[in-house]
Amino acid sequence: MILIILIMKNSKIDDEKNVAYLKENYGKNILPLSLLQNEYVLGTEPLEILFFWNKESTFLETKESIFRAVRHYNIFSSRLIQTGQNKFALQYCKDGFKFNFLPFIDDTFDNINIEDIKKKLVKVKTLPGESLFAVTVIPVKGGRFVGISCSDAVADVFALILLCFAWKSIIERKRFLRPSPQRLFKGKPADFDKTDKTFIPSLSELSNAIQKRVRISSVKKYTKREYFTDELLNELQLTAKSKNEKCIISRSQIITSLLLKKYHDIISPDAESVVLRNPINLREVHPDVDPMYIGNAFFDNTTRYSRDEIERMSIYEIAYRLNESISNVGNEEHLKKISYLSDYGIEFKKEVIKNYSLYNMDTDIVSSNLIALNDPESLGISSNLVNILNINASPTSFVILKEKDGRIFAQITSIYPLT
16 A cells, blocks of 8 residues: 555656656757647658759768757757657757768769659658658769658748758858748757656557558559640639639649549549548638748638539539639638747647548648749759659659749549559
8 A cells, every 4th residue: 555655656756857857848958749739740741752853962061051950949959758648749859960971973964763852861850859850862963862851840842942042052052041030949959868758658658549540551552644735734724713703723823623523433432422531721821820830830711522523513513613712711710719929839729629520541632832942943943953853652642833944734642543
């Protein structure tokens, strides 16, 4: 009996110490995840980008420049820790960022198998205790391959673009805009080895929901590209407007509608209805979010189509419903009702989580317009410097991109073979 009482007393003391530690460091080197991130992000596959940088540099130049960029955007050097029951936070750590400079390959870009390069890239895991950001550099004749692996708990694609632009500017000794302080750590990085192990549970101790996401992230995926000409897209936009003056739809919405019509049977063969998920960048809509906000500032809009509707509706009708759905959700008034800016970044209100449906790879297709990522000139980078080679997407998705020569294409991803 005395032993049990002592154990309970020590446990209570430990809990009080942990709570005190968290309270003391919130906003300094610990940032709590938002409700949405806690419900959705843990265990999911990280964002991964592979590009070829048409510029040679030494090991020291490359390492120093990326480390300087990461120090400016310090959110990229962090780990996940557990702060409560199914609640997690980012901790700013000295070893939260992995840098890997692999041996030189004595060959040119044209003669190298991209699939072999992809296998060499270091991947991160969106799990407690793991580094959440990694860069792999592989020097070759005439340039270098660069692979980035980044957890959604840390940042989204837009934030990653800002980091890459800063990295490029540092290498070229040019000025660049500093990140917004809205979500950056205010303190110094912690020594992760000294962090109490109670903050980093093992995978077996995490919830079933998180373990399920880990399993989903390991499924085999199939990809292919579909190209679209400016002439086709212009014609479809004009035709849509001639049928309905209110039908002002974007190119990405037309492309998404074309892809949905063509691939829904392949990507979601057993689904009675398909849900399109379109990420909305809150930096462009929410009045309180700084354009240079670093973190995850996206909210998914969902649009549902029954299988019969997809078969029956025209491209314009599919695109118009998508446009209306995004307009209803992606406006300032609505987003102010469901989200707000706290001391720790973008937060979503509890009622949003109750009505929010998590991604289901059997029924949902994520459609993202990432043309800016593949359009170096829009980022101030010369068009012959960077070539995006691969973007790791959700198991069922359409990612709209643009090649260096200006050709627009979509990367279709499926858990079933694409024909």
